[in-house]
Amino acid sequence: MVIPSRQEVHAWATSVEEPPSHVVAVGNVPALVAETDIRDSLRKLLGPDKVWRRGRVYDSTCNRSAILFTVGRDICQEMAANTLVAPECPPEGYPFIYSELPVIREMFSSRGPTQVPEEPSASTWPLPTPVSKAITMAAQSQSYRKLKAFSGVLPTPQGEEGIDLWRENALKVVEEWSCTDTVKRQRIMECLRPPASTIVTIHRDQHPELTALEMVEFLFEAYELAEDEGAIWTKYFNVYQKEGEDVSAFIHRLQLVLGILLNCKLIPASGMDEALHKQYLRGSSPTHPIANMLRSKIMDGGPSMFTELLRQVKMQ
Structure with missing residues (x-):
């Protein structure tokens, strides 16, 4: 407990x-x-x-x-x-x-x-x-250099930093902090705003061993802009479940690309669930028993949200 x-x-x-x-x-x-x-x-x-x-x-x-x-x-x-x-x-x-x-x-x-x-x-x-x-x-470490806020929203809101500058500063500041990695992760989370904070929370739940520096790189990977809209959509359509890959890991990779689409305003927040379902049905492995179970639930109007899908996977 x-x-x-x-x-x-x-x-x-x-x-x-x-x-x-x-x-x-x-x-x-x-x-x-x-x-x-x-x-x-x-x-x-x-x-x-x-x-x-x-x-x-x-x-x-x-x-x-x-x-x-x-x-x-x-x-x-x-x-x-x-x-x-x-x-x-x-x-x-x-x-x-x-x-x-x-x-x-x-x-x-x-x-x-x-x-x-x-x-x-x-x-x-x-x-x-x-x-x-x-x-x-x-x-014991009340005084420390704090990171600026980051949400991943475009255009960058006043008082925040874009992903390139935020990552550059974060890598330096995280190394400066003289505290445990647990506290470092906590401090990073305190500077994040939705949707970036939501995406990181989900990723941490799936990867509890994630370090503070890995968290920074994860955000950079999620919010680094592709060359053009076509490249972003191509990345989305090419998300397929790899051989031997857990269903939860596949769903997470798909959600990561959807976060980029949302960040670039290529899909609205209300369209996230529909986009997740469409590519899951296209990209999930037809030979994976849990993937097939979840596919049937989606087609029957079952779990809709990202977290609900992951909950269904963990119940199996």
Whole structure:
């Protein structure tokens, strides 16, 4: 399980320069669960305040994460929940960890004063050593050179950098950072914006061993512009499942090319699923049993989104 202690969440908040009383971590989140679902559930629970994702620590041994969020108010001044109910979560919900014990106003009723909840014991909130080490390292290196934002959107939005300049700076900065590779990956994710952040998150879920430098090169490969539109479309039509290639790896390569098409505005975001289905049906191996199973599901109007396709593959 990936469930940080309150002290570790406090250190994490400090490392990203956020007021500890304004942050909360959601623990033990499966890799395939969308962060937007967790964020939306937080907003429903905490009210209309703005909620921002500030970081994610991933543990490849259990394929789960702890996600840090900032809330637009002091959430430690009121009674707080211990679990978060979100789409596809277990019956008991996801653990909800504050950096500080919530302080509540003493309210009297016929039942007597409201009680402040006790802090969970260490045995209740285990945290794998690699994750704890990553959070601690982040807290010890508050001052560091940050990367500019990158989304992959064209034309490049104000305040962002194009892929060539961003990659050049990222390669230098990542080498400068004196922290673990886990923290480096976290810092890279903090500077990314959709659709680039979405593509990287999916790629990391499929390749948990991905290093920070490999992440930079992956982005460069995804967003480096081809010579012309015809070359980009040719790359899309030539994505076929290789002999012996896993279905998930094939789908990932196809999604990568679709990301380039989207980035160059050759297809709209609403057309991503249709384009994925068309080339999957053309390019998947007719002799691969799982590929055939998924092909039948698609033709029957089954899974549509990229993540849903991957979930179906993992279930086999």
